[in-house]
Each structure stands twice: as C-alpha cells, then as structure tokens.
Amino acid sequence: MKQLIPILLTMVLTVGLSAGEVGSDCTFKGKKLAGKVQFVTSFPDFKVQIVDSFPDLKVKKVTSFPSDCGQWQEVTSFPDFKVQIVTSFPDFKVKYVDSFPGVP
Known part of the structure; x- marks a missing residue:
C-alpha cells in the first residue's frame, strides 16, 4: 500500500500539469475556438501558452470574418x-x- 501512494500521487500531478485537449470540432469547454478574441491579464475564459511545436490548436490572426476554426x-x-x-x-x-489554422 505504501508503494501505491507515490505512484498514484505522481499520476495525479502529471495529469494536472498537462494542457487540455481541443476537441476535433474546434471547441474547448463548449466554446468554439474561432472568432473575436480579447487578450486580458485577468479573468480569462482560457489560459493559452504560445509554442513552436506540438500545439493543441494552430491559430491564424485575421482582420475580419474570423469564422473558421483557429481564426482569431x-x-x-x-x-x-x-x-x-x-x-x-x-x-x-x-x-x-x-x-492552415485549426486542430492539427
């Protein structure tokens, strides 16, 4: 039993540290990830990390009509x-x- 506790603790921490997965329908927590976005420093809908590899979503910044998946x-x-x-x-x-924005 004592050996099982560290293993379970490690599993819980590992799952908690990983980023969430964007759905194949381009949603996260029920919100579509296309449209008008406001960048804030507090009270966000989502916390996002900008990466160069292995993204959950590819984003293209647009100036109008952000209707397709990944267009912000x-x-x-x-x-x-x-x-x-x-x-x-x-x-x-x-x-x-x-x-080619969207879910990779």
Whole structure:
C-alpha cells in the first residue's frame, strides 16, 4: 500500500500539469475556438501558452470574418472569448501560423 501512494500521487500531478485537449470540432469547454478574441491579464475564459511545436490548436490572426476554426480577430471590446497568455499551466497550447489554422 505504501508503494501505491507515490505512484498514484505522481499520476495525479502529471495529469494536472498537462494542457487540455481541443476537441476535433474546434471547441474547448463548449466554446468554439474561432472568432473575436480579447487578450486580458485577468479573468480569462482560457489560459493559452504560445509554442513552436506540438500545439493543441494552430491559430491564424485575421482582420475580419474570423469564422473558421483557429481564426482569431483581436478586439478590445465585445469578444467571443477572452484569452490570457501564460508561460505555464495553460488550458491549451497554440502556435501562430500564416496558413492552415485549426486542430492539427
């Protein structure tokens, strides 16, 4: 029994540290990951880490009509969702791309 406790503790911590998975329908926690996004420093809908490899979502910044998966238009008011950029413990990881946004 004493050997089982450290193993279970390690498993729980490992699962807790990993980023969440974006659904194949381009949603996370029921919200579509396309649209108007506001970058905030507190009270975000999602915490996101910017990475160069192994992203959960590829994001293309657009200036209008952000309707497809992974297309984000930055706004300062009336966002579809709010994002906080973090360096650790993200909800999911994104990579900025110039083409082919969406779930990898």
